[in-house]
Amino acid sequence: MIVTRSWLNEFIDLSNVSNEKLYETFNSIGLEVDSIKQIEIPEKVVVGKILSCEKHPDADKLNVCQIDVGSGTRQIVCGAANVVDAEYVAVATIGAVLPGDFEIKHAKLRGVESEGMVCASSELGLPDTGKGIMILDESIGELEIGRELGSYKRVADTIIELELTANRGDCLSVYGVARDLSAALELDLKPFEYKQAEKMKLGIAREAEIHTEGEMDADLLYKLATLENIDNNFLLQLRLAMVAVEAEGKLAKILAYATHTTGVILRAYESSAFTNGDNKVVVRLRVKEKGLMEVQGNDNVVSVAGVYQSEDTLANDDTKKLLFEASYINPDTLVEAVAETSFKTDDLYYKTSRGSNPDLEFGLRFLAYLMDSYSDINCYEGALNVNVDRENEKVMVDSDEISSIIGMDVETAKIVTILKKLDFDINIVSDHVLSVTVPLFRHDIKHIQDVSEEIVRIIGINNIEAKPFVFAEKLRLNDTIDRYKAKKSFKNRAVGTGFYENVSYVFSERALLDKYGFSTLEEELELANPIAEELNTLRSTILVNLLIAAKRNVSYSRKSIPLFEIGAIFGTKREQSEVISFIFSGQIEGENVRNAGKPALIDFASFTQKVGAVVGAFELVPCTYDNGLIHPYQSANIIVGGKVCGFLSKLHPTVQEAFDLPDTFIAELDFDALLPKHINATPISKFQGVYKDLSVVIDKSMNYYEAAKVLHALDLPMLKDIYPVDIYEDEKLGDKKSLTIRFFIQSMEKTLEDSDIETVMSDIMTALQNECSAELR
């Protein structure tokens, strides 16, 4: 919503209110100021009167004007076509400096002396009022030849753009904004008084009638008029330009101006759209579904109240007989109905949907005042109208309750003063209880807290003293907090291991997930209105996002890219879970003197070590996950606490190529599986233990974990630890390989004797021979 200072001034006297005060007040009452712009008209731009205007002898498009600028008559060459219609104009005299550092000097145009310039609005830093020069008239104030244009307050105005919240439809008019200001500034509103002289004694009833069908939920008011010679004054054009309201044609401009001023929805129809065979104007109002109301003329729908008007019924500047309409429809009804019927809507819908001014009388009266001043209009006496008996909302307001909501004592009298200024009706029930009648234009106010908001904003929140809330102590640590702490500790470990935390959209591209064999949402559960193709579904893995991030980093010449992310993923039924994902791409470490500037690329062992440093101890077994990112021969299931909770893999070479990456490893683990668990300590032996190595020859295809499984199954009490330390293959071994396993043997009860160790080792060897077809090397 844009207003101007001088426009507001028509309803509220702002002469003692500075722009700073206005800015501060608007912000403090909840009408946030987006911008405030004081128009500065350059000095030496004055009102001039054109005495004569003749064609330039050598140029068709130029005119040579003799203009009285107060201090004398100047000859000025002007290129604007509309100068011939002008009497009073804005003249930049010699020495004036126009925006863009453009100084007016003596000039010769095609051989003719020119001492100044006749100005268009945009040349003076004013909004564009249309083609050609500005033609001034008394609408800006009394025209005095030679007077500085900048001294006209209505021209050198202040343009204030307000950002209105969705509930404040009542402030979508200059009048509404002035009303809010009047409460905040404690200034009275100037009454708008205009009594139209009824020039025509003919009553409207003779010419027109109105019929209704169904239960009305909208107010409509009609006036019939005949019209000759319509015109717009300068101020109207200038102000519409200032508030960025566009309207084609003079009549449309007047309607737009009246609506912007009063907030009442105003339309004008060609009366012929309603004229029947008997030459009578017949308006039929028919209630449609959901409380919408159709306006019909000659069995055609000419408009839907609050929604649109069909273009062929719009009255224009040439219309001789027209029907004016003011309308109001409850925005709650309207918005729902429009959403469900998907009617097309026109420019006025924004106002009607937020709640236009229900004071139709005021709107039409203001329109009539404008029409009367700038056109030859004859109105038929009286009006046709339909009024819904609307019940104003009534709220019982206890000033003690208001005080407790705000947390500060507010006197009843103060509440009364504020609400009255805002057009609420007050009935005092007792010394602290009020019965408050809410004006129709405040359809957003329904209960006491809404009323307390009015009080808060007019008092000013900054005038409320802050008070700490006193509460009863209670333990509020819960699972969510524990989870946050665990997450934080994983993050810190990841950072300590050299990974950077990534945050990416929970979205992904369905085609990409499909391509790499990740699950996607069931079709009927899919996003209905994605914002972009590459974000058209919920992700079922973070890895694709990490690949994209890695690729981006490669393009920024990063050689070592360690990223991790903890975040949500979604199953086919849109079930949400959390995973921790890693990617490591390129060099294993930075280039430095130790690696002579040539660090190795990340490899399976190093990546595993890094992931382990973050998530803690795990086992690896051959991978059973199936997706397109996995390298079939360098991938593993990650087992934590005996359960598979994710995988770790070299990136498949084709994907590596597709993303332009160097050697890359990835891992993704179910975060819940990693959450810290309760641990009980096991007793520690006091006796010395021994390490023993065993090298066995087994099938090449056999994995270490199969051998380990056999040995664990033995459940030997003295066998405390088993781990592989070497693997060896050569031609002589053929399809066999040599595996060296190290054992740690220790007793809880005694110092080991050789025989104890031998027993353990022989049990091990027997098991390996029997179950793994192993031979001693």
Next chain:
Amino acid sequence: MKELEDKIVQADCLETLEKVRVELFGKKGVLAAQFAKMKDIPGPEKKAFAEGLNKNKAVLQAKFDAQHEELKAQEIEKILKSEAIDVSLYGTLAQKGALHPVMETMDKIIDYFVALNFAVESGPMVEDDFHNFEALNLPKYHPARDMQDTFYFKDGGLLRTHTSPVQVRTMLERKPPIRMIAPGTVFRRDYDITHTPMFHQVEGLVVDDKGKVSFANLKAILTDFLQYMFGDVEVRFRPSFFPFTEPSAEVDISCIFCEGEGCRICSHTGWLEVLGCGIVDPNVFKAVGYEEVSGYAFGLGVERFAMLMHKIPDLRSLFEGDIRLLEQFR
């Protein structure tokens, strides 16, 4: 004697000194030989001879010890010297990643409220109309829904547009009093320089008996919170409108870039908008079946906080995993 002393002093390394030690103090050494002479010395002179011998031995021993210590020190110094390196070459070896500034900011916010004994609550990202809108006094077609472009699913589900549904869920599950924050990921269908389709919010809710929680309380905690986050800033409350609170306010801090003078970042107003808040609307309590209660609520965008606190110029860069940005937070 002098000759022996010189031998010790002239030893220039531990090996030579060891040889001297054997020569002097060894079983077949000079001193042993002298002591052996004792038995040939007649009784009365024996004592004086022995004393002289012991004295000489003590002097030699002292010389030897001093020399040994000296040589040992030289030896160690030599080893140390041989191990000298240019330490400045290795400063770049340390490898550390970095936490994401948005997550760090979120943690800092959580820390504040946990220290004030707020519970932390969470909820699902995929929500329904009731929890995300209806229960928050945002009926269908309410114009305020325009403020929140929503991602919908084909079955009518939606991605939560704020973390407020967590408040609704918590209130439906639990009786008052409530003191909670809900940090989380939220979604709006908006994508330009200042909007991303996903971002993070922290919302807070306090509910207690009717008449207990007031707007003045909200002012107290938010002023303190913003000064904890941004340091010594001025805090300004402006009336505003949110469907779920009434009265509502937007909260500004004095611009931390120009200290209120007016700059590009604060659009020359001297103020930065950082928070929305208000007294919980009775319709919200009605929707969750609470009676005779009062409460306040607030909500903030974590990205905005992170960007202001760390002077990060580009919102979208926060979601690109760009290590050039992240490594600045090591």
